[in-house]
Amino acid sequence: MKEHNAVCDVTVIHEDVVEKVKKELPREEEIEKTASLFKILGDNTRLKIISTLQKSEMCVCDIAHLLNMSQSLISHQLSVLRNARLVKYRRSGKVVYYTLDDEHIETIVQYGLIHISESGEGDEQK
Amino acid sequence: MKEHNAVCDVTVIHEDVVEKVKKELPREEEIEKTASLFKILGDNTRLKIISTLQKSEMCVCDIAHLLNMSQSLISHQLSVLRNARLVKYRRSGKVVYYTLDDEHIETIVQYGLIHISESGEGDEQK
DNA sequence: TTTTCATATGAACAGTCATTCATATGAGGT
DNA sequence: ACCTCATATGAATGACTGTTCATATGAAAA
Numbered sequence: 001m002k003e004h005n006a007v008c009d010v011t012v013i014h015e016d017v018v019e020k021v022k023k024e025l026p027r028e029e030e031i032e033k034t035a036s037l038f039k040i041l042g043d044n045t046r047l048k049i050i051s052t053l054q055k056s057e058m059c060v061c062d063i064a065h066l067l068n069m070s071q072s073l074i075s076h077q078l079s080v081l082r083n084a085r086l087v088k089y090r091r092s093g094k095v096v097y098y099t100l101d102d103e104h105i106e107t108i109v110q111y112g113l114i115h116i117s118e119s120g121e122g123d124e125q126k
Numbered sequence: 127m128k129e130h131n132a133v134c135d136v137t138v139i140h141e142d143v144v145e146k147v148k149k150e151l152p153r154e155e156e157i158e159k160t161a162s163l164f165k166i167l168g169d170n171t172r173l174k175i176i177s178t179l180q181k182s183e184m185c186v187c188d189i190a191h192l193l194n195m196s197q198s199l200i201s202h203q204l205s206v207l208r209n210a211r212l213v214k215y216r217r218s219g220k221v222v223y224y225t226l227d228d229e230h231i232e233t234i235v236q237y238g239l240i241h242i243s244e245s246g247e248g249d250e251q252k
Numbered sequence: 253t254t255t256t257c258a259t260a261t262g263a264a265c266a267g268t269c270a271t272t273c274a275t276a277t278g279a280g281g282t
Numbered sequence: 283a284c285c286t287c288a289t290a291t292g293a294a295t296g297a298c299t300g301t302t303c304a305t306a307t308g309a310a311a312a
Contacts, residue, residue: 011287012191013221014184021181022192026239031173034238039168043300044161051157055147058140060259065138066148073301075260085245094258094309095139104241111237112160113152115230119211137258169270186289199271201290220279220288 040084041109045069046077053087054106059095166210167235171195172203179213180232185221 012018026034040046048067052058058066064074078098081087088101100106138144152160166172174193178184184192190200204224207213214227226232 011187013288014188017182017184018188018192021178021184024181025174025177030239030242031177032170033242034235035168035170035173037168037238037242038164038173042161042163042165042168044158045300047157047161047164048151051151052147055150056143058143058147061137062140062144066144070302071259072261072303075258076301079260091309094256096259102241102245104237104244108234108237108241109160111230111234112163113156115228115234116156116159116163118230119228139258171270187287196272197289198273198291201288202271205290217279220286222289 037084040080040086041105041112043077045073046081047109049074049077049081050086050100050105050109053098053100054109057090057097057099059097063098163210163234166206166212167231167238169203171199172207173235175200175203175207176212176226176231176235179224179226180235183216183223183225185223189224 052063060074064071086102086105087098090097178189186200187197190197212228212231213224216223
């Protein structure tokens, strides 16, 4: 991400609409936080982990086995999810159990999956 | 993305749970499509464009002006949104007007924004 | 305390992607 | 036909990020 050099020698065609919409937009900060949430959900591995945890609490090596991925990878991605406060964990001896820590997330992911299944045939083209 | 070299000399601690959950998971293809949807939503510029179009149909240079970004950038990102079938457009003379082409998207984005505002104080740490 | 096992973490690499700059397209007006 | 204006597109690039490999941490068992 870089700084925008305030371009905008752009011709405005509908100043009234622009002004009106400008006032109604979400704050910059909200957009940024929302974007980073979606960014986190926008990865196969992480989505799989979330789907997994949606079904049951589970420990790291179980997730790794279930998804057929390395322990290291799962652990790395879990730390991403942890930092975003999307999962929480519980330690029991040497084993660490993870759970989803956010009701909203389940809803959003569910919506995403539903959207996909309903928009059906429409693949993206190259 | 690379091929996984079928690691999994991983110790499985809870085989029963693993087997059960494995059956309940969404199909690989669904996960992938959902992830790419979230990936597209996981970008500031694109989220801003979507928020903008949520308020009103708008042409490219209006969006560029409104968001204080270059016409080229907006055009590029609109093409991403077009390929994902999230927006549609209508031509009128030299001007091209864009609209959201997906009811679900609005809902999902709305959910994202709500989630953010409700999880309030919790910033992510470095 | 030493060993073992589950998990975490750091560094490095490869691939991806957002942005910019320069230029092309294509419709309207003259 | 030419010029203008709105939009699209290609190439280049810098930044970011998912994955791997190697290693560290830290708890329990010996």
